[in-house]
Amino acid sequence: MLRDITIGxxxxxxxxxxxxxxxxxxxxxxxxxxxxxxxxxxxxxxVGAVYTFGAILLSxxxxxxxxxSVKPLFxxxxxxxxxxxxxxxxxxxxxxxxxIKITDEGVNTSVFMVIRIVLLIMxxxxxxxxxxxxxxxxxxxxxxSPLRKIKFPVHELAMMMSIALRFIPTLIEETDKIxxxxxxxxxxxxxxxxxxRAKNLxxxxxxxxxxxxxxxxxxxxxxxxxxxHGGEGRTRLRQLKSAPRDYIALGITILFLAxxxxxxxxx
Amino acid sequence: xxxxxxxxxxYTYSMxxxxxxxxxxxxxxxxxxxxxxxxxxxxGSGKSTLIQHFNGLLKPTSGxxxxxxxxxxxxxNRIRDVRFKVGLVFQYPEYQIFEETVYKDIAFGPxxxxxxxxxxxxxxxxxxxxxxxxxxxxxxxxxxxSGGQKRRxxxxxxxxxxxRVLILDEPTAGLDPAGRDKILEHIKxxxxxxxxxxxxxxxxxxDIASFADKILVMSKAKLFCYxxxxxxxxxxxxxxxxxxDVPQITRVFGELKHRGLDFGKEVFTVGYARDLLLRxxxxxxxx
Numbered sequence: 005m006l007r008d009i010t011i012g013x014x015x016x017x018x019x020x021x022x023x024x025x026x027x028x029x030x031x032x033x034x035x036x037x038x039x040x041x042x043x044x045x046x047x048x049x050x051v052g053a054v055y056t057f058g059a060i061l062l063s064x065x066x067x068x069x070x071x072x073s074v075k076p077l078f079x080x081x082x083x084x085x086x087x088x089x090x091x092x093x094x095x096x097x098x099x100x101x102x103x104i105k106i107t108d109e110g111v112n113t114s115v116f117m118v119i120r121i122v123l124l125i126m127x128x129x130x131x132x133x134x135x136x137x138x139x140x141x142x143x144x145x146x147x148x149s150p151l152r153k154i155k156f157p158v159h160e161l162a163m164m165m166s167i168a169l170r171f172i173p174t175l176i177e178e179t180d181k182i183x184x185x186x187x188x189x190x191x192x193x194x195x196x197x198x199x200x201r202a203k204n205l206x207x208x209x210x211x212x213x214x215x216x217x218x219x220x221x222x223x224x225x226x227x228x229x230x231x232x233h234g235g236e237g238r239t240r241l242r243q244l245k246s247a248p249r250d251y252i253a254l255g256i257t258i259l260f261l262a263x264x265x266x267x268x269x270x271x
Numbered sequence: 272x273x274x275x276x277x278x279x280x281x282y283t284y285s286m287x288x289x290x291x292x293x294x295x296x297x298x299x300x301x302x303x304x305x306x307x308x309x310x311x312x313x314x315g316s317g318k319s320t321l322i323q324h325f326n327g328l329l330k331p332t333s334g335x336x337x338x339x340x341x342x343x344x345x346x347x348n349r350i351r352d353v354r355f356k357v358g359l360v361f362q363y364p365e366y367q368i369f370e371e372t373v374y375k376d377i378a379f380g381p382x383x384x385x386x387x388x389x390x391x392x393x394x395x396x397x398x399x400x401x402x403x404x405x406x407x408x409x410x411x412x413x414x415x416x417s418g419g420q421k422r423r424x425x426x427x428x429x430x431x432x433x434x435r436v437l438i439l440d441e442p443t444a445g446l447d448p449a450g451r452d453k454i455l456e457h458i459k460x461x462x463x464x465x466x467x468x469x470x471x472x473x474x475x476x477x478d479i480a481s482f483a484d485k486i487l488v489m490s491k492a493k494l495f496c497y498x499x500x501x502x503x504x505x506x507x508x509x510x511x512x513x514x515x516d517v518p519q520i521t522r523v524f525g526e527l528k529h530r531g532l533d534f535g536k537e538v539f540t541v542g543y544a545r546d547l548l549l550r551x552x553x554x555x556x557x558x
Contacts, residue, residue: 184328185367188359189428190351190383207379210369214414 015133020249021063022134026143028250032257033131039261040124045271048264049119055260056127063134073129074122081118088114137169139242146244159234167223175216182211272340273301274468275325275357275436280334282320294320296492297334302436302470307462309479309500310472312489313514318472319362321489322438325470326357355384358434362441364425365418373399373416373424374409380432391431398430401461403453419450423457430461437461438470443478451478477518480504480539488515504537520544 016022024032040052060070074081088110095109132140145162152158183193191204282295294317302308312318323329324336327343327350336343343353358380361367370376374395381391399409402423408416413424426442442458443451459482462469473479479486479500486503488495490513496503503510507517507525517525517539524538534551538544 181361182367184323185361185364187328188326188354188361189367189380190354190432191379192351192383195348195351207367207369211366215366 014136015065015069016136017064017134019062019064019134021059021130023249024134024253025244025246025250026135026139027146027244028246028254029131029135030140030143030147032254033128035257035261036127037124039257039264040120040127042261043264043268045268046116047267047271049116049123051260051264051267052123053119055257056123056130059130060126063130065130065133069133070126070129074125077121077125081121084121085114085118088117138166141165141169142240142242142244157234159238171216171219174219175212178215179208179212182208182215273337274304274339275302276300276337276340277321277324278335278337280321280324280336281332282324282329283332286332293492295324295331298489298494299334300487300494300497302468304435304468305466306468306484307482308468308470309476309483309486310470310489311474311476311479311486311515312495313474316489317492318489319440322359322440322470322472325436325438326359327353328359355380355432356434357436357438358429358432360426360429360437360439360442362444363422364428364442365421367428368413368421368425371412372410373404373413376413376424377409377427377431380428384432394431394433395427398427401430401464402427402457419446419453422446422450423454426454426458433465434467436468436470438472440472441474442471443473443475455482474516476516476521476539480518480521488513500539501537504539507537 021029036052036055039055040049043049043052060067089106090104090110092107092110092113093105095107095112097105097107098111099106135143141162144165145158148156148158148161186204186207187193191207192200193204193208194201196204278299280295280298281293283291283293285291296317298321310318310322320329324331327336330344338353338356343350368376370379377395377398378391381394386394395409396406399406404420404423404427408420413421416424422442426439430437439458442454446454455478458469458471461467471479471483483500485498486500487497488503488510495510495513496506504517504521507521510517511522520541521537521539524534524544528534534547536547538547
C-alpha cells in the first residue's frame with residue numbers, strides 16, 4: 005500500500021550516531037564520499053567497508069534496513085555493472101561472441117563499481133536514518149549560511165525544504181484517499197491494461213494538484229497571519245551545539261580518509 | 272435474504288509492525304434490501320474502515336463480506352463489479368472531481384462500467400435531477416461551482432452508477448445548515464424513487480434520526496449496537512456514555528421521563544415531539 009512508503013526514512017534512536025551534531029554528520033558524509041572515490045584498489049574499498057560497517061554497528065539500526073535502502077537502486081546497479089562489463093576493452097579477453105567482448109579488467113571494474121556504489125548508498129542512508137529531516141535542513145541552513153554574504157537565500161531554501169518534507173506524508177495520505185475514491189467509481193488503477201491505467205492516472209493527478217495548490221495557499225496565508233518573515237533576527241527552538249564527540253567522530257573520519265589516500269599511493 | 276452481510280469481519284492495519292491496530296473487530300451484521308441505515312460512531316471508532324469493506328476497497332484480515340449471499344472476495348478479479356453494485360461516496364467527495372465539465376465528471380463512473388452513450392446520458396440527467404443540479408450546470412466547469420454544489424456533483428457521480436447499495440460517508444460535513452438540509456432532502460428523495468439500500472455515516476444523530484430505519488453504532492472497533500432507530504434511541508443513556516450525542520429533543524424527553532412525565536415512547540424528532548405534546552395537552556383539556 006502507498007502509505008507504507010517511507011521517505012525521509014528517519015529511524016528514531018538514541019545511539020552515539022543519532023546524537024552527533026547534524027552539521028558534523030553532513031561534513032563527515034561528504035568526507036566519506038571522497039574517501040570511497042579516492043581509492044582505486046580493493047584495499048581502499050576494504051577500509052571504506054570497515055568504516056561503513058563500524059558506523060552501522062554503532063547506530064544500532066538493523067543491517068536489514070541498509071540492504072533495503074539498496075534494493076530500489078538494484079536496476080541502476082545492474083546497468084552500471086553491465087556497461088562496465090561490455091565497454092571495457094582493456095585487459096585479457098575472457099569471452100568473445102560476435103561484437104560482445106568481455107575482458108578480465110571489465111569484470112574487475114564492474115565488481116569494484118558495484119561494491120563502491122553499494123557502500124555509498126549504505127553510508128548516506130546512515131545519515132538519513134539517524135537524522136530527522138527537520139534537523140537535517142537546520143544543519144544545511146547553518147552550513148550554507150556563509151553564502152548569505154553573496155545574497156544567496158539560504159533561509160528561504162531551508163524553509164522550502166522543510167515544508168516539502170513536512171508535506172510528503174500528507175500528500176501520500178491524500179493520494180491514497182483520492183485513489184480509493186476513484187477506484188470506488190470503477191477506475192482501474194492497479195488492474196487493467198497499461199493504457200487504461202495511464203488514462204486513469206489523470207483522475208488522480210488533477211485532484212492531487214488542486215489540493216496541493218490549495219494547501220500551499222492556505223499555508224502561505226497562515227504564515228502571513230503569524231507575521232512570518234525570513235531568517236533575519238530569527239532565533240530557533242533547538243540550538244545546534246557541538247560536543248567533543250563530534251570532533252572525535254570527525255577526527256576518526258579524517259584518519260580513515262588519510263589511510264585511504266596513503267594506501268592508494270602504495271598500491 | 273440480506274443484501275449485505277458481514278461475518279466476523281476483522282481488519283488490522285499495519286499487520287506485524289509496531290503500529291498494528293485493529294480497526295474493525297469481529298463485526299457481524301446484516302443489511303436488508305431497501306433499508307435506510309444510519310452509521311454512527313465517533314472518530315476512530317472504525318466506521319470508515321467498516322464501510323470500505325462493503326465495496327471491497329479493503330480486504331478483511333479475517334471474516335467475510337457477503338453481497339447477495341456471495342463472498343465478494345471469492346473471485347478477486349470480479350471485485351470491480353462489486354464496486355458498481357455498492358457505491359461509496361467518501362468524505363469531502365468534492366476533492367475527487369477532475370473533469371472539465373460537470374456532465375463528464377458524473378459520467379466517469381458509468382463510463383467505467385462500459386455503458387453506451389445513450390444510457391450514460393440518461394443516467395447523468397436523471398441523477399442530476401435527483402440531486403438538484405439544474406441542466407445548465409451540466410456544461411459548466413465543476414471548479415466554478417459553490418462548495419455545496421460541488422459536493423452534489425460528486426455524490427451524483429456515484430449515484431449515476433445506480434448502485435444497489437449507496438454508502439455516504441458524512442455527506443454533510445463542513446456544509447452550512449441550508450446546504451446540509453438540501454443534500455439530506457435529495458438523498459431522501461433518491462431513496463424514495465429508487466428504493467435502493469442506503470447507508471449514511473454521520474456524527475450527528477439529529478441528521479440521521481429523522482429518516483433512518485435502522486441505526487448501527489460502532490465503538491472502539493466493535494459493533495456497539497445495530498437495531499431499529501426507536502430501539503437504539505431507547506438506549507440514549509448508554510449511547511451518550513460512549514461519547515455520542517443523542518438528539519436534543521430525545522434528551523429533553525429523557526429528562527421529562529426522569530421527572531415523572533412518561534410518554535411511553537422514544538422521541539427523536541421535533542415534529543413527533545410536537546404531535547405527542549399536543550395530543551397530551553388535548554387529553555388534558557378533554558378531561
